[in-house]
Amino acid sequence: MVEAGDFLWQGDEDFVASSNVSQFMAWLATERGHHFADYHELWRWSVADIEAFWQAIWDYFQLHSPTPHDKVLSSRSMPGAQWFTGATVNYAEHVLRNEVNGDPSRPFLYHLSELRPLGEMSWQEVAQKTRILATRLRALGVKPGDRVAAYMPNIPETVIAMLATTAIGAVWSSAAPEFGAGTVIDRFSQIEPTIVFVADGYRYGGKNFDRRDDISTIIAALPSVKTVIWMNYLQPDSEVAAMRPAVLGWEEALSGAPVPAAEFEFERVPSDHPLWVLFSSGTTGLPKAIVHGHLGVLLEHYKSAAFHMNIKPGRSVYFYTTTGWMVWNTLMWGPLMNGIAVLYDGDPAHPRPDAVWDIAARTKAQQIGISPTLVLTMQKLGIRPGEKYDLSALEGIFLVGSPATPESFSWLYENVKAELWVTSQSGGTEFCSGLVGGSPTLAVNAGEIQARTLGADIVALDEDGKEIIGEPGELIIRSPMPSMPIQLWGDKDFAAYRDAYFDIYPQWWRHGDSFTLNARGTCFVHGRSDATLNRYGVRIGSAEIYRTLDTMPEIVDSLIVCVEDKNGGFYMPLFVQMREGTALDDAMIARLRQKLRTERSPRHVPDEIIAVPAIPYTLTSKKMEVPVRKLMMGIPLDKAANTGSMKDPGALDWFADFASRRAA
Incomplete structure (x- = not known):
C-alpha cells in the first residue's frame, strides 16, 4: 500500500x-x-x-x-x-493578443457537450466575434464599470460573452445553469447587472433541463436589467422568449459587421478597476461577492x-x-x-x-x-x-x-x-x-x-x-x-x-x-479549518478518515464532524452512504472501526457510525461539513446552511431531523 x-x-x-x-x-x-x-x-x-x-x-x-x-x-x-x-491594462486584450502570433485559423478552443459534437473555434473567429459583440454591448449603452451577468453553460458563446464584456471595461459575473433561481438571485441581486446573457437550458447525464421558467423568475427579480441576450441552446428552433426588458437573440447580437482589429479599442483600466465578480459558496448565508481586477x-x-x-x-x-466555479475563469x-x-x-x-x-x-x-x-x-x-x-x-x-x-x-x-x-x-x-x-x-x-x-x-x-x-x-x-x-x-x-x-x-x-x-x-x-476534528484536544483532518473509507467499495461516500457536547466532551459521528444492496450492519460497523483504528489511530474511530441516504454537497462540489456540524450543535437548518447553494437542497433534511432527534 x-x-x-x-x-x-x-x-x-x-x-x-x-x-x-x-x-x-x-x-x-x-x-x-x-x-x-x-x-x-x-x-x-x-x-x-x-x-x-x-x-x-x-x-x-x-x-x-x-x-x-x-x-x-x-x-x-x-x-x-x-x-x-x-498602469492601465485590459484582460481580454491580453487573452486575444496571440491572434497574430501564428496562423489565425489555428484553434483557440476545442469544445463539446452532451448536445454538441467535438468542434473547434479559431483564434480569428473568437477574436472577431468578441469585437462584434463588444461593439453591440457599447451600442446598448454598456459603460465601463457596468455589470454584465450570464446564466449560461460552459460553451464557446459564454467565453465570447465574457471576453466582449471585459474588453469594454464592464464587469463580468456568471452562474451555472444548474443553479436554481433563488441561488442566482442571491448572487446577481448584489451586483445589479444591466445586461444578462441566458441559455434556455442544458443537458447533463443524458437528461434535458429546461431553464426558461427559472430565467423568467430571475429577470423579474432584477430590476436593474435593461436587456436580456437570449440563446436557444437546448431547443435551437424555439422562438426567443418575451419578457419585461428588451430581449435580443444571440444571433442578432452577433449580426453586426466585422470589426477589424486595428479599429477596435479595448478599454484599458487601472489596477483597481473590477474585472469580474466571483461568489463564495454561500453555504451559511448570502455568498460573498468577490471582486478581482x-x-x-x-x-x-x-x-x-x-x-x-x-x-x-x-x-x-x-x-x-x-461556469459557476472559479476554475471556469482560469480556462x-x-x-x-x-x-x-x-x-x-x-x-x-x-x-x-x-x-x-x-x-x-x-x-x-x-x-x-x-x-x-x-x-x-x-x-x-x-x-x-x-x-x-x-x-x-x-x-x-x-x-x-x-x-x-x-x-x-x-x-x-x-x-x-x-x-x-x-x-x-x-x-x-x-x-x-x-x-x-x-x-x-x-x-x-x-x-x-x-x-x-x-x-x-x-x-x-x-x-x-x-x-x-x-x-x-x-x-x-x-x-x-x-x-x-x-x-x-x-x-x-x-x-x-x-x-x-x-x-x-x-x-x-x-x-x-x-x-x-x-x-x-x-x-x-x-x-476547512472550522471543520477540523478536535478529538480530545488533538486536531485531526477529516481527509485522513475519508482516505481510509475511500478504499472500501461498500461505501459510496462519507462525512464526519466533531462537536463539543454540553459536558465539555466531544461527539464525533461518521455518516456513510452505502452502496445499493449493501447494509450497514454490526459486522460492517466493527470492520470500519477496526480499519480506522489500525490504519489511522484510536482517535480516528468515531463515536457512532450512521447510514444516511445522501451526503450533502455545495454546487461547487464541497462536502458540507460545517453546516452539518452546526446542525449537530443545535443551530436551526435555515441558520446553519443556505440550501440554495446545494446540489441537492433536500440532502440536509435528514441531518436536521437526526440532530433534532438527538437533542430531544
Whole structure:
C-alpha cells in the first residue's frame, strides 16, 4: 500500500530543463543577475522581494500598458495594497493578443457537450466575434464599470460573452445553469447587472433541463436589467422568449459587421478597476461577492499558467468545470500562453465513466484538471484508461477541488501513464488561482502538494500564532498578492473583507484552511479549518478518515464532524452512504472501526457510525461539513446552511431531523 510521502516520479533532465519555470530562472540569471539553485530558492526570493518578483513577471510576459506605472506596490498592508499604480491594462486584450502570433485559423478552443459534437473555434473567429459583440454591448449603452451577468453553460458563446464584456471595461459575473433561481438571485441581486446573457437550458447525464421558467423568475427579480441576450441552446428552433426588458437573440447580437482589429479599442483600466465578480459558496448565508481586477488576474494567471501548469504554446488544456466555479475563469490560461482551451459541458462520467479520458485523447490535451472524487470513482470501477486511449500528448494531471489521497496519485501512475506529472492544487475563489500547487522541476510524492506557489508568502500557524512545521495549523498569507480581491462588492470600507479574512490576525490573511507544511517544502491541505476534528484536544483532518473509507467499495461516500457536547466532551459521528444492496450492519460497523483504528489511530474511530441516504454537497462540489456540524450543535437548518447553494437542497433534511432527534 502506498504511503503519504512515498516517492512516485521525477521528470527527466529534458523535461525539467524545457519547463517554463526553468526558462524563467535562466532569464532571471541573464536579465536580473539572480541565480537560484532550485525552485525553493526561487520561491524564497519571490516572497522576500515581492516587488522585484512581480516586476519580473510583468517584464517576462510583456504586459501591455499605454501608460507607465510609477511603483510596483503602494504598500504591503492588507487589504488595500495597490499594484502597478499608473498602469492601465485590459484582460481580454491580453487573452486575444496571440491572434497574430501564428496562423489565425489555428484553434483557440476545442469544445463539446452532451448536445454538441467535438468542434473547434479559431483564434480569428473568437477574436472577431468578441469585437462584434463588444461593439453591440457599447451600442446598448454598456459603460465601463457596468455589470454584465450570464446564466449560461460552459460553451464557446459564454467565453465570447465574457471576453466582449471585459474588453469594454464592464464587469463580468456568471452562474451555472444548474443553479436554481433563488441561488442566482442571491448572487446577481448584489451586483445589479444591466445586461444578462441566458441559455434556455442544458443537458447533463443524458437528461434535458429546461431553464426558461427559472430565467423568467430571475429577470423579474432584477430590476436593474435593461436587456436580456437570449440563446436557444437546448431547443435551437424555439422562438426567443418575451419578457419585461428588451430581449435580443444571440444571433442578432452577433449580426453586426466585422470589426477589424486595428479599429477596435479595448478599454484599458487601472489596477483597481473590477474585472469580474466571483461568489463564495454561500453555504451559511448570502455568498460573498468577490471582486478581482484586470491587472491582478493577468499577473497571477500568467504566473500560474506558465510556472505551475507548464502550459506550452500550441498545446491544449482541459479542466473539467462549470461556469459557476472559479476554475471556469482560469480556462483562458491556455490562450494566454498561446495555447488552446478545451471546453466540455455535461457530466464528466457520461455516457461512460471514463469519458474524461476520451476527451483528453481526442483533444490531445497536454494537461488536464479533474477532481480526486472522479479519480476515486474510476479507481473503484477498475477503469484502466492507459490501455484504451491514446494519451501520448498528456504530460500533467492536476487534482483540484478537494484533498487528494496517496492512492489517487498511485492509481494515476499505474493506470493512466508511468511518465506523468501528477500534482494536487489548492487555492480559492478569493485568488482565482492556486496558493499551493505544482512545479515540473520537483519530485512527485504520494498525496503531497509539491510546493507553495511563487509569490505566495504562506506559513502554517498554531493556535498561539507560532509558525509550525510538520503538523496541521492555519494557512496564513503574510504578504499581499496581486490577485487578492480588490474588495467585496458594496463593502467600501473593507469592514466585511476584514471580518472574513483578517479577524484573528489583523495584519495577515487567514485563509480558513487546515494546512501542514513539511520541512522539505511540500504540504497538505486537510480541508476547512472550522471543520477540523478536535478529538480530545488533538486536531485531526477529516481527509485522513475519508482516505481510509475511500478504499472500501461498500461505501459510496462519507462525512464526519466533531462537536463539543454540553459536558465539555466531544461527539464525533461518521455518516456513510452505502452502496445499493449493501447494509450497514454490526459486522460492517466493527470492520470500519477496526480499519480506522489500525490504519489511522484510536482517535480516528468515531463515536457512532450512521447510514444516511445522501451526503450533502455545495454546487461547487464541497462536502458540507460545517453546516452539518452546526446542525449537530443545535443551530436551526435555515441558520446553519443556505440550501440554495446545494446540489441537492433536500440532502440536509435528514441531518436536521437526526440532530433534532438527538437533542430531544
